[in-house]
Amino acid sequence: MRIPRLGLSEAGGRILAWHKREGDPVEVGDVLLELETDKASVEVTAATAGYLGRIAAPEGAVVESGAVVAWITASPDEQVHAGRPSPGPEAPAVSPSPHQGATSGWVRASPYARRRAAELGIALAGVTGSGPGGRVVARDVERLARGSTAGRWREAVARRLQATVEAPEFWVTRTMEVARWIAPLAQHPQVTWTDLFLQALAVSLPAGSPLRPQPRSPSGLQVGLAVATDQGLLLPVLALPSDLPLEAIAERRKALLARARRGQLQDGDLGEPELVFSNLGMFGVDRFMALRDPSAPVAVAVGRVGEGVRVEGGAIRATWLVEVTATVDHRVADGAEAARFLQQVARYLEQGEGARWSQG
Amino acid sequence: MADWTYAEALREGLRDAMAEDPRVIVLGEDVAYGGPFGVTRGLKEAFGSERVRNTPISEAAVVGFATGAALAGYRPVVEVMFMDFLTLTLDMLVNQAAKYRYLAQDRLRVPLVVRTQAGVLQSAGAHHSQSFESWLVHVPGISVLAPSTAGDAYQAIRWALRQPDPVVVMEHKALYGRRTVREPAEDVAAGWAPRATRRRAGQDATVVSYSAMVYTALEAAERLAREGVEVEVWDLVGLSDSVMDLGLVAEAVQRTHRVLVVHEAVRTGGFGAEVAARLQELAFDGLDAPIERLGAKASPVPFSPPLEKAYLPSVEDVCQAVRDLMA
Amino acid sequence: MEQTTDQAEWLQRYRLMYLIRTFEETVARLVRQGEVPGFVHLSMGQEASAVGVMAALGPADVVYSGHRAHGHLLARGADPLAVLAEILGKRDGLGGGRGGSMHLIDPGVGFWGATGVVGGTIPLALGTAWARRESGGIAVVFFGDGASTTGIFHESLNLAALWSLPVLFCCENNGYAEFSARAEQSPVAYASRFAEPYGIATARVDGTELWTVIRQAQAAVQAVREGRPFFLELEVVRLAGHYEGDVQTYRSAEEREQARSRDPVWRARQGLLDSGISEGEVAQVEEEVKRQMRAVEDQALAMQWPEPAAG
Numbered sequence: 001m002r003i004p005r006l007g008l009s010e011a012g013g014r015i016l017a018w019h020k021r022e023g024d025p026v027e028v029g030d031v032l033l034e035l036e037t038d039k040a041s042v043e044v045t046a047a048t049a050g051y052l053g054r055i056a057a058p059e060g061a062v063v064e065s066g067a068v069v070a071w072i073t074a075s076p077d078e079q080v081h082a083g084r085p086s087p088g089p090e091a092p093a094v095s096p097s098p099h100q101g102a103t104s105g106w107v108r109a110s111p112y113a114r115r116r117a118a119e120l121g122i123a124l125a126g127v128t129g130s131g132p133g134g135r136v137v138a139r140d141v142e143r144l145a146r147g148s149t150a151g152r153w154r155e156a157v158a159r160r161l162q163a164t165v166e167a168p169e170f171w172v173t174r175t176m177e178v179a180r181w182i183a184p185l186a187q188h189p190q191v192t193w194t195d196l197f198l199q200a201l202a203v204s205l206p207a208g209s210p211l212r213p214q215p216r217s218p219s220g221l222q223v224g225l226a227v228a229t230d231q232g233l234l235l236p237v238l239a240l241p242s243d244l245p246l247e248a249i250a251e252r253r254k255a256l257l258a259r260a261r262r263g264q265l266q267d268g269d270l271g272e273p274e275l276v277f278s279n280l281g282m283f284g285v286d287r288f289m290a291l292r293d294p295s296a297p298v299a300v301a302v303g304r305v306g307e308g309v310r311v312e313g314g315a316i317r318a319t320w321l322v323e324v325t326a327t328v329d330h331r332v333a334d335g336a337e338a339a340r341f342l343q344q345v346a347r348y349l350e351q352g353e354g355a356r357w358s359q360g
Numbered sequence: 361m362a363d364w365t366y367a368e369a370l371r372e373g374l375r376d377a378m379a380e381d382p383r384v385i386v387l388g389e390d391v392a393y394g395g396p397f398g399v400t401r402g403l404k405e406a407f408g409s410e411r412v413r414n415t416p417i418s419e420a421a422v423v424g425f426a427t428g429a430a431l432a433g434y435r436p437v438v439e440v441m442f443m444d445f446l447t448l449t450l451d452m453l454v455n456q457a458a459k460y461r462y463l464a465q466d467r468l469r470v471p472l473v474v475r476t477q478a479g480v481l482q483s484a485g486a487h488h489s490q491s492f493e494s495w496l497v498h499v500p501g502i503s504v505l506a507p508s509t510a511g512d513a514y515q516a517i518r519w520a521l522r523q524p525d526p527v528v529v530m531e532h533k534a535l536y537g538r539r540t541v542r543e544p545a546e547d548v549a550a551g552w553a554p555r556a557t558r559r560r561a562g563q564d565a566t567v568v569s570y571s572a573m574v575y576t577a578l579e580a581a582e583r584l585a586r587e588g589v590e591v592e593v594w595d596l597v598g599l600s601d602s603v604m605d606l607g608l609v610a611e612a613v614q615r616t617h618r619v620l621v622v623h624e625a626v627r628t629g630g631f632g633a634e635v636a637a638r639l640q641e642l643a644f645d646g647l648d649a650p651i652e653r654l655g656a657k658a659s660p661v662p663f664s665p666p667l668e669k670a671y672l673p674s675v676e677d678v679c680q681a682v683r684d685l686m687a
Numbered sequence: 688m689e690q691t692t693d694q695a696e697w698l699q700r701y702r703l704m705y706l707i708r709t710f711e712e713t714v715a716r717l718v719r720q721g722e723v724p725g726f727v728h729l730s731m732g733q734e735a736s737a738v739g740v741m742a743a744l745g746p747a748d749v750v751y752s753g754h755r756a757h758g759h760l761l762a763r764g765a766d767p768l769a770v771l772a773e774i775l776g777k778r779d780g781l782g783g784g785r786g787g788s789m790h791l792i793d794p795g796v797g798f799w800g801a802t803g804v805v806g807g808t809i810p811l812a813l814g815t816a817w818a819r820r821e822s823g824g825i826a827v828v829f830f831g832d833g834a835s836t837t838g839i840f841h842e843s844l845n846l847a848a849l850w851s852l853p854v855l856f857c858c859e860n861n862g863y864a865e866f867s868a869r870a871e872q873s874p875v876a877y878a879s880r881f882a883e884p885y886g887i888a889t890a891r892v893d894g895t896e897l898w899t900v901i902r903q904a905q906a907a908v909q910a911v912r913e914g915r916p917f918f919l920e921l922e923v924v925r926l927a928g929h930y931e932g933d934v935q936t937y938r939s940a941e942e943r944e945q946a947r948s949r950d951p952v953w954r955a956r957q958g959l960l961d962s963g964i965s966e967g968e969v970a971q972v973e974e975e976v977k978r979q980m981r982a983v984e985d986q987a988l989a990m991q992w993p994e995p996a997a998g
């Protein structure tokens with residue numbers, strides 16, 4: 001049982017809790033453990049059924065993705081001998097001697113590396129050894145620790161910022177009229193402006209469009225939702241097929257946010273976003289620029305939906321307006337393409353045949 | 361005197377001790393004529409042939425005699441010309457001298473000093489080159505010193521002659537002519553005790569040695585420094601349980617996380633094994649690599665110069681061992 | 688009957704011999720009872736040698752011995768209780784239980800040590816003799832005929848002669864080294880012959896005859912006090928096995944019978960009776976010694992074992 005590759009990060013994370021004990025039966029999909037990554041807390045589920053054998057990485061341990069954290073065995077009594085990992089670069093070395101059965105899962109590591117790992121809260125099973133014969137030595141632990149302990153959240157944000165600062169970016173803002181949505185949204189209190197904007201984005205960025213040249217997932221547009229939690233800024237990913245009804249969007253979004261706030265994100269919640277969406281309208285913000293993720297060529301920032309005026313043919317008309325700002329990676333798209341993208345969004349919101357509701 | 365040789369230092373140690381304490385006597389083959397390495401030169405002239413006694417070639421009987429005289433309150437210093445001949449004295453050292461204090465419950469003591477000369481130099485060959493310290497340290501009741509500098513050689517003699525129990529001072533034939541600066545404080549005999557001494561500071565690896573190999577280690581450290589590896593070199597000076605304190609060396613291990621023990625004696629069963637065992641006891645969680653040991657090849661000491669050269673750990677061997685440790 | 692000074696002294700010597708014999712009979716019995724740890728070599732048949740040589744020594748003299756040392760130590764005046772306690776491995780034994788039968792040491796009575804290594808103490812006596820040359824004391828070392836084939840024995844003879852050391856070599860020749868008779872050990876029948884080429888004065892005496900031993904030992908000690916070594920060979924018998932438990936299949940019945948006929952304790956007793964001391968007086972001494980040994984045995988057995996931490 002290895003830590004899956006979690007979205008954009010290969011750094012792995014810290015095991016917050018094990019949900020199964022050694023010897024417990026395990027079904028495919030059972031949540032085995034909660035992992036805190038630099039982006040979120042993730043529930044890691046079982047990919048095979050069987051019995052949880054030896055746990056190699058205890059709670060609190062920091063593990064790299066790909067690290068063996070436990071073994072799933074075919075029968076409960078296989079436990080003692082379990083832990084013979086499949087051969088592979090990250091497989092912890094164990095002696096084939098039957099006498100060593102109880103210590104299977106043993107990682108070849110120097111005593112000093114063990115001490116440093118304990119001090120830094122890092123699971124040796126998750127460390128790739130660079131010493132003779134693949135032995136984990138102190139420098140391996142320390143290298144991992146630099147990217148994985150307490151400062152992880154801030155470091156992650158800094159890394160993202162760094163990555164985006166290094167990229168050439170530009171910003172495009174467009175004011176959109178959303179008066180026609182006031183009544184329907186009022187009728188569907190479970191659906192929010194965010195859901196509406198999300199649908200607009202999903203519809204406006206079909207696969208192959210300049211800002212989404214290669215779709216990352218068949219499950220639809222991968223929208224990273226910037227969520228402020230107690231633990232900091234998270235970026236769980238919502239998969240949005242372009243035909244998803246608003247209620248379904250609302251439902252999925254809420255579930256995702258709830259998981260994010262509870263720190264219980266699952267593997268699928270942590271893909272690489274194609275677009276980062278951020279709405280600060282509820283805080284009264286008129287306009288802002290959202291930070292992209294290095295993997296997303298565009299970030300969309302939505303401000304407050306408020307009453308304003310439009311002048312049409314010299315006549316002033318009161319209506320409801322919102323400012324939408326796109327942060328665009330210039331290496332992927334140019335200004336005109338970005339403008340056309342916002343035009344699409346505006347067209348959907350202002351003139352489209354109307355939102356897709358699941359009923360009615 | 362600005363500097364002195366190792367042999368001069370030993371001689372002065374004996375001379376000063378004899379002048380201070382009439383119970384100190386010197387025995388050995390040819391000691392009245394200075395001995396083959398000149399260490400006892402001039403002592404007979406200064407103290408007479410009653411106290412500087414030439415002996416027949418009877419190593420066992422002489423060490424036994426000295427043990428009996430020590431039991432009666434003398435402080436005999438026996439020179440066993442080559443450590444190889446220590447085999448002949450082992451019964452006396454191991455079964456008699458080392459046991460007395462224990463068996464007599466402190467009512468009898470054996471303040472005996474055996475000076476002997478070990479080590480490989482200039483094709484002395486299979487019977488005149490060996491280092492047997494690990495045999496001696498295995499015997500509780502005997503202290504073993506292996507000084508590497510003139511200052512420590514002087515102090516080793518003075519210290520040994522203050523002990524109430526048997527001490528073997530292991531000298532090295534390659535060191536007798538080595539000059540070192542004479543520190544003024546070295547004349548103050550009373551304060552000295554054998555203790556591990558840092559001969560060079562460094563943060564990447566710790567090399568532990570004693571006797572002549574200290575110099576090989578220091579040379580290796582200079583070579584490694586040019587490669588960017590800074591090696592700390594420790595000189596144990598005292599080897600037996602009674603005099604060995606690896607506390608400071610263990611602290612060094614906690615800083616450098618890598619240890620190499622180097623000695624002239626054959627590696628298997630050599631003293632390095634004891635050092636390695638103790639350091640892992642003291643600093644286990646400070647070790648980032650297995651403790652390495654470097655010693656002579658598992659062979660009788662060869663005669664022919666190229667064979668002899670290949671037999672001992674070389675400067676390059678030490679360098680390579682450290683590089684391997686750093687891998 | 689009024690005892691003369693001589694008779695009182697003789698009775699005293701006999702008492703010591705009888706004590707050694709009774710002591711060792713007690714040890715032999717305790718060995719059979721499983722009370723004695725380790726190896727025990729009894730000196731039955733060698734009591735006259737021990738008591739006779741000690742009779743010639745003064746308090747400044749130092750005695751060393753070998754593995755068959757009980758008699759030497761008791762004859763030198765050690766407390767039988769402390770000796771037995773040590774042989775039993777008890778805390779209040781002579782060496783705190785550290786040494787046992789083969790490693791008895793009692794500097795208080797000038798007994799500087801037995802040894803488990805044949806020949807091991809011979810050169811020590813040389814050094815001690817030299818170191819104490821001005822104290823008026825000499826050093827004496829007891830060893831068996833078997834020790835005369837070791838290298839250290841020969842080195843020591845050479846050194847003692849070379850340096851004119853005041854040392855008395857006492858070779859107790861009981862005809863055996865463990866299970867091997869002298870003839871199987873050396874072409875030289877008597878160890879004292881080895882001393883001759885070094886120019887060391889020698890004497891060979893019947894070591895089972897107390898009064899002969901005393902006289903000869905006195906002469907030897909006198910010579911040593913004058914500053915030269917002396918080699919005294921004492922022809923004794925070994926009435927027990929090499930060690931306790933030795934069934935002695937290598938000895939013929941006749942030879943053992945012959946040895947018994949030379950029992951030094953019996954001969955000393957005969958000598959006392961011949962000198963006019965009454966059977967009653969001798970029996971009384973014997974009774975006192977037996978009573979003393981019974982008390983010693985009881986006390987020693989009741990003693991505590993040493994604490995390992997204190998070792």
Ligand SMILES: Cc1ncc(C[n+]2csc(CCOP(=O)(O)OP(=O)(O)O)c2C)c(N)n1
Pocket residue numbers: 728754755803804805806830831832833834835861863864865929
């Ligand atoms: C150096 C040595 N070799 C062998 C022995 C084993 N050993 C103990 S007593 C003995 C015989 C000694 O004979 P002897 O010197 O005549 O003394 P005895 O036993 O007859 O009193 C031997 C061979 C030993 N103790 N020491």
Ligand SMILES: [Mg+2]
Pocket residue numbers: 831832833859860861862863864865
């Ligand atoms: Mg014999």
